[in-house]
Amino acid sequence: MINPLDLYAKIESLIGFDAQYETLYQTYLGLLKPLHVKRILDVGCGNGKFLVHLKNEQLSACGIDRSAAMIERARALGVEASTQELEAFEEASFECVVAIADVLNYIAPAQIDSFLEAVVRVLPKEGYFICDVNTLYGFEGVAEGVMCHDTEDQFLCVDATFEHNELLTKIVLFEKEGDLYHKNEGSITQYFHPLSFFKKLGAFKLCSTKPVTLFGDEPDKTILILQKR
Structure with missing residues (x-):
């Protein structure tokens, strides 16, 4: 049976969410600029389109994704991307990590703590983690x-x-x-992750949240800006 993530890669063009994702990418770019970060890791980078935006902003960025099909698509756009895991990177390798468009929602509650620990490891003190989670309405x-x-x-x-x-x-x-x-x-x-979970993290402080409406009449996502303590 095909890897579900590679299956999603096959259907991506049929779903047709390009305009909504572009809105999300532009929102992330707007949040990144005031932080003045230079080295960025895009976790779950998918087809690499956000990495292209980062490259156009003259930022040093690379992406990782568990779908080999998506990584091939990203590399075709001329960006740095691989199927490496977070554990493959050295400590404090990046000033900022981003996880865009449902990445955290793919992680089960029992595994999200270990994922966040891996993110913490590749960030320096006061480094940023910016991600989004679906609302219940989403x-x-x-x-x-x-x-x-x-x-x-x-x-x-x-x-x-x-x-x-x-x-x-x-x-x-x-x-x-x-x-x-x-x-x-x-x-x-x-999986649905309530905002209350992110407010109680020991390794991160929740700096701000931004509701985003992409598909419906009310916010279906919330972007979180977290900073390593």
């Missing part, structure tokens, strides 16, 4: 439901259900190969 009012899309050569069905603070998204993709169709399927689980 899950219940936006993500939950069924979406289908078809082209001449592809048919996609995405079915998302939100229960017990978890969003289970089932993906089925049919791709035409000659006279037949090849089926790929997989599932991705995302």
